[in-house]
Amino acid sequence: MKTPKISEAVVRRLPVYLRYLQELQELHIRTVSSYELGQKLDMNPAQIRKDLAYFGEFGRKGIGYEVNYLVEKIKQILKIDRHLNCALIGAGHLGIALSNYNRFTQEKLSIAAIFDNAPDKVGTSVGTLTIQPLDELEQMVRERDILIGIITVPATEAQKVADRLVEAGVKGILNFAPVSLRVPTHVSVRNADLTTELQTLAYYID
Amino acid sequence: MKTPKISEAVVRRLPVYLRYLQELQELHIRTVSSYELGQKLDMNPAQIRKDLAYFGEFGRKGIGYEVNYLVEKIKQILKIDRHLNCALIGAGHLGIALSNYNRFTQEKLSIAAIFDNAPDKVGTSVGTLTIQPLDELEQMVRERDILIGIITVPATEAQKVADRLVEAGVKGILNFAPVSLRVPTHVSVRNADLTTELQTLAYYID
DNA sequence: TAGATTGTTAATCGATTAACAATC
DNA sequence: TAGATTGTTAATCGATTAACAATC
Incomplete structure (x- = not known):
């Protein structure tokens, strides 16, 4: 995980994305776009894409983000995938x-x-x-x-x-x-x- | 109280200033400079002066800020001077x-x-x-x-x-x-x- | 007065947003 | 293919810091 220099503002938003993605998981929604996330969380989609792109390429052009995959990735980034x-x-x-x-x-x-x-x-x-x-x-x-x-x-x-x-x-x-x-x-x-x-x-x- | 357009970052810092100023009050310290505040709160003194200056001229050149007065002013600004x-x-x-x-x-x-x-x-x-x-x-x-x-x-x-x-x-x-x-x-x-x-x-x- | 410190302007730095080529 | 949406670069916007004249 290459972390060039991530601002605290970015890190603070990751748990917010995670929380909503977990809601989507419970609704069995498989895929979500930055536009949809932005609508729901009242944020700019470009910001969401940019935040995520600091850590890797998690989305697919034309499709969006696979919810389950993104949940796992964010957990890894935040290091809450371990005890x-x-x-x-x-x-x-x-x-x-x-x-x-x-x-x-x-x-x-x-x-x-x-x-x-x-x-x-x-x-x-x-x-x-x-x-x-x-x-x-x-x-x-x-x-x-x-x-x-x-x-x-x-x-x-x-x-x-x-x-x-x-x-x-x-x-x-x-x-x-x-x-x-x-x-x-x-x-x-x-x-x-x-x-x-x-x-x-x-x-x-x- | 003229409030041109105060950013949330500024507003969030006011309670932090207030909290420390109230500690100074208990120690009966009458006056404090932006430099001293900055040292204690681990912040840039210029930022502290600028934050306060959005709301008025609360300090005295060469002296600093009168603690009691500044406490009252910040309470007014935050509107916690009333129930x-x-x-x-x-x-x-x-x-x-x-x-x-x-x-x-x-x-x-x-x-x-x-x-x-x-x-x-x-x-x-x-x-x-x-x-x-x-x-x-x-x-x-x-x-x-x-x-x-x-x-x-x-x-x-x-x-x-x-x-x-x-x-x-x-x-x-x-x-x-x-x-x-x-x-x-x-x-x-x-x-x-x-x-x-x-x-x-x-x-x-x- | 001399030293200290404000309030504020200008310079810097960083974060957000827009735009778009790449591509699924 | 056509439409959708990413990742990313460039443009904008805003916040922080430095510097300094004003002045206590």
Whole structure:
């Protein structure tokens, strides 16, 4: 897979294509054109073709894209065709919600450990997992080959947790805490802060 | 407030500035330069100055920006200086998590009603609210002046809920369901789909 | 005053869109 | 074949960054 230099904008659109293509799969639709995709996703067809063409020639001129094939290709590109273990740090309401949410949607991206320091939470089960104390973070990351940390602790703790995740060897962080994390360049961070989203939305009201 | 044509990229950065400025407020720091902000947020200082300058002249040459003043200004720009009522549709784990999360962070952006159709949930309390059946959505949106809908129902239900929210007069939707919603242009949608975020993150692993 | 830092213009860089030859 | 649709190049558009006069 030759990746000349793909912009984040392109990468962010791939999961959106994938999601819709999977809907088409369920409807047993075999083929789709960039025009149809563009109509449904409210995007420019040229952009869709260009995005996909960064990674290879997946379509057929005069025909369009074969849905099943494109689904597999996008999964490969995103590297979600293989297992990827995540650790969840912070077993509050949001953490529990995510660990459930996760279970029945993407079995390839799975939560392999949950941590919290509250004494009344440690030892409690969440699905098939048991909440562990934060002390055990580093050990578990290594033992269970965890590559992604999902941070759902309070803002004041988030940087400390991020530092420990980085130190333990995690490659990516999904951060739900409302702070800008500082991490080395070899670690990717994505922010999923609800407050920020709501505030952005407020701007567009009226 | 003259707003020539502000790009979404600019609007998305304002809450990030705000968040850090509020941290500075707590530390009783009175003044900050675009250079310092840039250092901390890992952004170009010229960009920060330009972003802010779209909305007015908030700084002082040779000095920088007065923290308290800038916080107030950004709140005004984002329109979070006034109350804004949201409705939450879907009282699953994620919905409950959000309604709690929300309570103690942003009192100006508050959840004013929670809906779910599951018979075992209707009538149950969540904080000070009682879960209501979806039938009552339109009525509540009107009665309680709800301008934003937060969708945390399953993907299959999300478009139906969005249609009803739009019909009831909501101006913005924060969508947690993994589907691309279709709404009229006068309604803003922001997507906060965890799966999409995780998949994007996976691309950057290794 | 001298040093610092803004607001803004101009230069650069990158992303989106249009157009079309290639071809199924 | 004729119509459709890709992959890709070129044109456009927009966003970021650099530079600097204005000025606190």
